[in-house]
Amino acid sequence: MTPLRFAQTIVRAVARLVPRWQRRDWQREWDAELQHHTFDQHQPFGVVSRSTGALADAVYLRSQALQLDVLVHDAMLAWRNAVRRPAFTLLVVLTLALGIGVNSAVFALLDGVLLRPLPYRDPSRLVFVWHTLPSQNIFEVEATAWDYGDWRSLRAFSEMALVSGGAVTIGGDSEPPERVRISTVTASLMPMLGIAPAIGRGFTPAEDTTDAPGVVVLSDGLWRRRYGGDPAVLGRVIQVNNERRAIVGVMPRGAALPGPTGGDEELWASAHMSAAEWANERSHNFVILARLADGTSLSQASAEIEIRAARVAAERPSHRNVGVRVIPITEQTVKSARPTLLVVAGGVALLLLVASANASTLLLARAANRQHELAVRTALGATRSHLLSLAMMDCLVLALLGGLAGLALGSWALGVMVPLLGNTVPKSLAVGVDARVALFTAGITTLLGVLFGAIVAAHRPASVTASLKTTARTTGAATGGRLRRVLVVTQVALAVVLLSAAGLMLNSVVKLSHVNAGFDPRRLLTFRVALTTQNYAAAPSRVAFGADVLQRLEGSPGVRSAALVSAIPLGGTRGANGVEIEGRPPNPNETIIIDQRHISPNYFQTMAIPMVSGRPFTATDDSRAEPVTIVNRAMAERYWPNQNPIDRRVRVAAGYDSGVWFRIVGVIDNVRHISLSREAPMEMYRPFAQTAVGGFTLVIKADGEPSALGAAARTAVKAVDPNLPVYDMRTMEERISGSFAQTRGTMMLLLVTAVLAALLSGVAIYGSIWYSVSQRVPEIGVRLALGASRASIFLGVLRHAVVLTGIGSALGLAASLAAGRMLSSLLFQTAATDPGTHAVVIAGTMTLAVVAGLVPARRATRVDPMTALRNE
Amino acid sequence: MRMTLATTLVMQAIGAGHRHGFDIVEVTGYPTGTVYPALRRLERDGYLRSRWEAERAAARDGRPARRYYELTASGVKALEAAVDTLQQLDAARLRVKHAR
Numbered sequence A: 001m002t003p004l005r006f007a008q009t010i011v012r013a014v015a016r017l018v019p020r021w022q023r024r025d026w027q028r029e030w031d032a033e034l035q036h037h038t039f040d041q042h043q044p045f046g047v048v049s050r051s052t053g054a055l056a057d058a059v060y061l062r063s064q065a066l067q068l069d070v071l072v073h074d075a076m077l078a079w080r081n082a083v084r085r086p087a088f089t090l091l092v093v094l095t096l097a098l099g100i101g102v103n104s105a106v107f108a109l110l111d112g113v114l115l116r117p118l119p120y121r122d123p124s125r126l127v128f129v130w131h132t133l134p135s136q137n138i139f140e141v142e143a144t145a146w147d148y149g150d151w152r153s154l155r156a157f158s159e160m161a162l163v164s165g166g167a168v169t170i171g172g173d174s175e176p177p178e179r180v181r182i183s184t185v186t187a188s189l190m191p192m193l194g195i196a197p198a199i200g201r202g203f204t205p206a207e208d209t210t211d212a213p214g215v216v217v218l219s220d221g222l223w224r225r226r227y228g229g230d231p232a233v234l235g236r237v238i239q240v241n242n243e244r245r246a247i248v249g250v251m252p253r254g255a256a257l258p259g260p261t262g263g264d265e266e267l268w269a270s271a272h273m274s275a276a277e278w279a280n281e282r283s284h285n286f287v288i289l290a291r292l293a294d295g296t297s298l299s300q301a302s303a304e305i306e307i308r309a310a311r312v313a314a315e316r317p318s319h320r321n322v323g324v325r326v327i328p329i330t331e332q333t334v335k336s337a338r339p340t341l342l343v344v345a346g347g348v349a350l351l352l353l354v355a356s357a358n359a360s361t362l363l364l365a366r367a368a369n370r371q372h373e374l375a376v377r378t379a380l381g382a383t384r385s386h387l388l389s390l391a392m393m394d395c396l397v398l399a400l401l402g403g404l405a406g407l408a409l410g411s412w413a414l415g416v417m418v419p420l421l422g423n424t425v426p427k428s429l430a431v432g433v434d435a436r437v438a439l440f441t442a443g444i445t446t447l448l449g450v451l452f453g454a455i456v457a458a459h460r461p462a463s464v465t466a467s468l469k470t471t472a473r474t475t476g477a478a479t480g481g482r483l484r485r486v487l488v489v490t491q492v493a494l495a496v497v498l499l500s501a502a503g504l505m506l507n508s509v510v511k512l513s514h515v516n517a518g519f520d521p522r523r524l525l526t527f528r529v530a531l532t533t534q535n536y537a538a539a540p541s542r543v544a545f546g547a548d549v550l551q552r553l554e555g556s557p558g559v560r561s562a563a564l565v566s567a568i569p570l571g572g573t574r575g576a577n578g579v580e581i582e583g584r585p586p587n588p589n590e591t592i593i594i595d596q597r598h599i600s601p602n603y604f605q606t607m608a609i610p611m612v613s614g615r616p617f618t619a620t621d622d623s624r625a626e627p628v629t630i631v632n633r634a635m636a637e638r639y640w641p642n643q644n645p646i647d648r649r650v651r652v653a654a655g656y657d658s659g660v661w662f663r664i665v666g667v668i669d670n671v672r673h674i675s676l677s678r679e680a681p682m683e684m685y686r687p688f689a690q691t692a693v694g695g696f697t698l699v700i701k702a703d704g705e706p707s708a709l710g711a712a713a714r715t716a717v718k719a720v721d722p723n724l725p726v727y728d729m730r731t732m733e734e735r736i737s738g739s740f741a742q743t744r745g746t747m748m749l750l751l752v753t754a755v756l757a758a759l760l761s762g763v764a765i766y767g768s769i770w771y772s773v774s775q776r777v778p779e780i781g782v783r784l785a786l787g788a789s790r791a792s793i794f795l796g797v798l799r800h801a802v803v804l805t806g807i808g809s810a811l812g813l814a815a816s817l818a819a820g821r822m823l824s825s826l827l828f829q830t831a832a833t834d835p836g837t838h839a840v841v842i843a844g845t846m847t848l849a850v851v852a853g854l855v856p857a858r859r860a861t862r863v864d865p866m867t868a869l870r871n872e
Numbered sequence B: 001m002r003m004t005l006a007t008t009l010v011m012q013a014i015g016a017g018h019r020h021g022f023d024i025v026e027v028t029g030y031p032t033g034t035v036y037p038a039l040r041r042l043e044r045d046g047y048l049r050s051r052w053e054a055e056r057a058a059a060r061d062g063r064p065a066r067r068y069y070e071l072t073a074s075g076v077k078a079l080e081a082a083v084d085t086l087q088q089l090d091a092a093r094l095r096v097k098h099a100r
Helices: A003-015 A020-035 A046-051 A053-084 A086-115 A145-151 A189-193 A220-227 A298-315 A329-334 A337-369 A371-379 A384-420 A435-457 A464-469 A472-513 A539-555 A603-607 A633-639 A706-720 A732-739 A741-775 A777-785 A790-826 A835-861 A865-871 B005-015 B021-028 B032-044 B055-060 B073-099
Strands: A126-133 A138-141 A157-171 A178-185 A215-218 A237-240 A243-250 A267-270 A287-292 A323-328 A524-530 A559-565 A575-581 A593-599 A611-614 A628-632 A649-652 A662-668 A683-687 A695-702 A726-731 B048-052 B067-071
Touching (some): A003 A046, A003 A053, A020 A046, A020 A053, A053 B032, A086 A741, A145 A287, A157 A524, A337 A435, A337 A790, A472 A790, A472 A835, A524 A706, A539 A695, A706 A726, A741 A835, A777 A790, B005 B067
Parallel strands (some): A178 A267, A628 A662
Antiparallel strands (some): A126 A287, A126 A323, A157 A237, A157 A287, A524 A726, A559 A695, A575 A649, B048 B067
8 A cells, every 4th residue: 555545544534523514625625635745755654644634633623513513413313203204294294384374474464564664765754635524424535636736835745746546448549448447646646656667757747737738657567468568659649538648658567556546557647637627626536645844743744734724624615624634655555454464463373373282292292202212312321402402403394394385385375365355455565475474484483493392302301210111101191291281272272262253253244244235136237337438528428328228238138127327336436425405504514425326217126225205216307307316314314304305405516517406306225335334325316317427337137147148238338339348347246245355354264264273173182182091091991990881981081171172262262252352343243252152162162172082082992901901 | 713823824824825735734844733723723713715726727737626725804914913923022032031
């Protein structure tokens, strides 16, 4: 052997001391040096002498890395343990994935909606400014264009913008006409929010007025869908309703207005308002957004604008009793979502606790089985810290697997949750699984891993010799039993809390679905049409269109009757107007504002809304006849209590027929127009033939399945005017079910969470009783040998399950009653303490306990006394 | 980190352009069992960094690639401080000698 080969052998032998992850580089370095070592003829063994230094080097590295190396080794061991018991690993991982997954999904929702700042420049300084009508308990009314001009002079706001939303028909290009959501905005809006078109330009101040031609900016979605993402679209002129508008820009993807009105606009239009429109102080159609001036607080701004509002209210009849309110955009955008999201978050957090308790039970059971092995390790010299490291690694590996599976599950669950929650998640907010969600998941995963490790490590054998002497079975019983029972009781208690919450929500949803909306929603198909093209500028043409379409629809097979209405109940729109009642002296402290509906004669018949008194409209109530109106019961009871309102007269304060007296010819029953959970507003109905509104919903009563009439409805409209788009087509039952989608979504999420928690608790009860029976086999054997009946053994085991569940249920019930107030804002006609719901939940949980206890109890009765005693 | 004479000399050698293990062993005269642990310690504490020589350059010289060490900015500072201390020690020793 040459000296070089000898030196290399030494290095290779010593390399084993070097930590594994450093070994390759270490050996490479030493090999390179040895191979190139210049030989000194006088010292042929110099290379060997130098190679001996490798030992000191390796020992140094090993001593440095000893701790890290042990951890890596333990992690490998933990991984092998996990793979060696696939069924156990799968059970723990699935349990954790369930808990972690839904929490990741709900965190993504919370983060996107409540935690993350809105995507605008300095969003904390942005506010909405609303009018209020305190005398009618209305605290959010759109402002007028005149107010916008007035408020801009206030020093409290550095910037202000005006927005109005709606729907328009676009066309005039090579594409078919289409109905799209539009936001009409002033030039100040985009700079104020800190958003700008991705291509092209925003609006100029001149374009706020009719001095400059009106222009539009496309949303990214409309640009891609309608124009194939063609940048040459800039400069093209399109028809927006009946106006020509040039396209000057395209917004970036995801750009949206804040607040309840924003989020789904496909077209942004310049304000393009005439001097008369800017001076209008009666049309409350505009949402006002503003930025607080530097150094101005919200309360200072509110105070300044309230002083101005009080002065205006005193000076101008149009603003009598009108107040103002300033709301930060963050609060406005997310306030309706907060209670729902917090309840759902609370629910899934409880599920995580249940899943963690369940996983702890499983890990403790396994640790009990491994105590003999741990005792052997201790006897062979393993230190306490090494045993702790082993336990931690075992749990961390399982938690990590659970976390990874949970992240995948959470991403899927989020996709399911967002549509379930309906409007809870504002459309302007992007919600998804991103780095923050992954970080959150990693955080709870690590926390759980460490927690489980600590629990398991806390139950290692107290005495090595005792553990070595006893069998694995008896050791486990002595150390983990009490903790396991505590965990089972905790799981049952948490499951009861969740089941109660879900039960209360279910109760609310059932009650909501049985609310009498005031009309018969069965077999009704509804869709909307807007007469916006030049052809319908004159009122008679609109009336003729309505009559023609209704006639065609009623002539279609399968249609029992057809009608039209300006705002369909639960359709998300309502129109209201100030009203004056003949003979009622004007009261400066009272502004009468009544919802206005414009209907065709057979609307009440089609909707099956009962007449209280008087008559419905007839075909003769047209523009040549006396202007007439029908009021609803709520209005009649408010303004003519114990009197007959028929033949009284009312008139509206604004609009084209303001000043004209309408004779009341009938009283109709109330309809829950806004939502099923809100009382009917006061309403006035007017004949369409006298008002000829340009946008309305058509309602068809079908003989059979209403959705089958969709094609016939489109054909009827197309036959009258092929250029009119038909949109928002839904059966009335779909509208009703959509109106409480948020409550139903919350209920569904809580119910799924509660059922999962209950199932996990059931498994925990089963596991705990089964385990306790296994431990007690010798004792049961002795009792049977001494003459105990099998029935008494059976009942004894079952009693154990019932007692554990009973304690858990009692604790859960107490917690539910204490926390009920959190849920009460989401409930409908259901008390948070509803005894029926709680009784059903407790009965269900106790049944679960009995079912979970049956199999172990039967096992206990089958113990053979002779075998049990012999094994002992 | 404790700056021994050996660590100071190893750093000085690297600063002077002797960049791989046996070269440093040659110029400092310390055994490999002293030089290598010193290199590990200096690298761990951020006074040195190491990189592998490009395979192509090593192949041109007909040898395997070496691990080269170089001083980091904090290594340069630490070396200056250590040399300074040694010089002060030397001056003090001379003063004591003359005083005798």
